[in-house]
Amino acid sequence: MSVFTRSRKTTVLGGLALVGASALVLAGCAGGGTGGTEEPTENAGPTEELSLTLGTALPQTGNLAFLGPPEEAGVAYAMAQINEVTADTGLDVDVVFGDSGDTDNKAYEAEIPRLLGEGVSAIIGAASSGVSLQFIDQVTGAGVIQFSPANTSDAFTTYDDNGLYFRTAPSDVLQGEVLGNLIAEDGHQTLGMIVLNDSYGTGLAKYVTEAFEAAGGEVVAQPTYNTGDTSFDAQISEVLAADPDAIALITFEEVKTILPSLFGQYPAENLYFVDGNLANFGEEFPAGSLTGAKGTFPGLSLDAITDFTDALDEFVEAEGMDPLTEYTYAAESYDATILLALAALAAGSTDSAAMAEKLIEVSGGSGDGEKCESYADCAAIIVGGGTADYDGVSGPITFDEVGDPTEASIGIYQFGEDNTYGPYEG
Known part of the structure; x- marks a missing residue:
């Protein structure tokens, strides 16, 4: 497989295209979320234990149901790794899993109110851009972060989302x-x-x-x-x-x-x-x-993330889940979960607005962080009073001012x- 670097050029050499994305419109990413009550602090770790609740609205049914298992597995694997180091960080995470469905069966009409009722700080999903557009106003209007691992429609780049929408997948x-x-x-x-x-x-x-x-x-x-x-x-x-x-x-x-x-x-x-x-x-x-x-x-080539997919398979087997046959957007879902936890840790809060203010920073968007490639390493930097710059399994990510990744493969x-x-x- 060949690899090449490109910047808005029109040449494809095969295998993997590494692309740099530019924001079309710049806007602030602060929001007025209600996911928690703690006051945000500077990056010195939490002053008390933080319990972060996340929801997922990923396709368990509908015309993207084949993406549901790898995406949910990515979230669950990240949750397990975050909770492995709770004693060192003071933060634990719980995930409430839900079904986004599609615009035909409309599973989201029941699931989004259920997830919001659980007091989640963020909802990870949907996979489909069309489905996300059905409930983005409901989620961000409630002051909660919506974070998709798979939305690629360019509509989100300029969407009025109160600075509460993020994605690890690049625009189409x-x-x-x-x-x-x-x-x-x-x-x-x-x-x-x-x-x-x-x-x-x-x-x-x-x-x-x-x-x-x-x-x-x-x-x-x-x-x-x-x-x-x-x-x-x-x-x-x-x-x-x-x-x-x-x-x-x-x-x-x-x-x-x-x-x-x-x-x-x-x-x-x-x-x-x-x-x-x-x-x-x-x-x-x-x-x-x-x-x-x-x-x-x-996303990166499956060959490039073999260590991750192998570890994910081991996790899935240990948890008694059905073996994965697809891995599309598993890494992006994993990274979304890690970034949300790091943002809460950096904010010292599970309040959605406070987390949104830190998501750009922990992705490297502020440009002044220390590179790290795992939750444990990034969390240690934050707890030590530093600024973490997480490079994920799916790529460097690095959010711009509208929550879009500025680098993509x-x-x-x-x-x-x-x-x-x-x-x-x-």
Whole structure:
């Protein structure tokens, strides 16, 4: 796998794209949260024991349910590591797990009030940008932090969130640029897309289009569908009729229904996936059905975080949880939990607004912290009166003034004969 560094350029060399993000609008990240009652202090550790309660609104059901297990495992693993050193830090964390569902089953309508009723300082979720937009006003309006490990819609960069929204996943401006350029550099001149009609799907399609057209290509078909749709014959027919060189599937789990209609009619090596549907399909499809297809998702390559995924597997087994088959956004969920705990520790408070004021600092956004790569090491710096700069499993993170990560990696993957994906070697 090759790796390259880039700064808003239009070249993809394969394997892993390292990108630098710039904020479009700058705003303060302080908020008026009600997650706790302690008064914030300078970075000298807590003056008394802190009990931090977090909630999760991650997809246990719905069209992103395959992302739920790795995300929840990442949160649980982080919680365990935080609580291992409570005696040294004075902070313990408890997590109330909840289901975000999707915009069809609307599980969030019952779950968000339940989580807020538990007195959480922050809610981790949702995975879907479209789902997060359904309850962000409810959460941040209550003065509680919303922290997504997977939202990529550019809508959040300028959203009026009272400075209480953060994410460890980068905006789709970046993934769209990488995917559009990858398709062009593979020699394709025309592109068709099947697109989920929500803020994630249409936003990502917009940036793929911009990058592909800037490289000299033409988008010849771009039909959309809605969450809850079960038939995609019209969209498939429209794309195939345009006879594109490549097809990008910007969908969630609906891809499992779409793909069988493409098999035999369209070459797999000209199909492209995104983070919403890049999955290890294995025996769900005949062997070799997806050989050569490529896809992208934000985050470091799985090869680069093997130590983390191995440790996560051990944790999952020890806890008696079902073995993981996917790891997408596990690292981002883990990092979100660690950052929230560090922010509480740095603030000396579990008050949401006080934590929000410290999240930029502990991510390295203030530019004056001491680098550290584990909760225990970062917590020791804070307890000692210093400023921690956490570099996470998912990357450096480093929040800007609107809670977006300023550095990000986009992994590029390719499917093999067994319908599972691995790093694209270029």
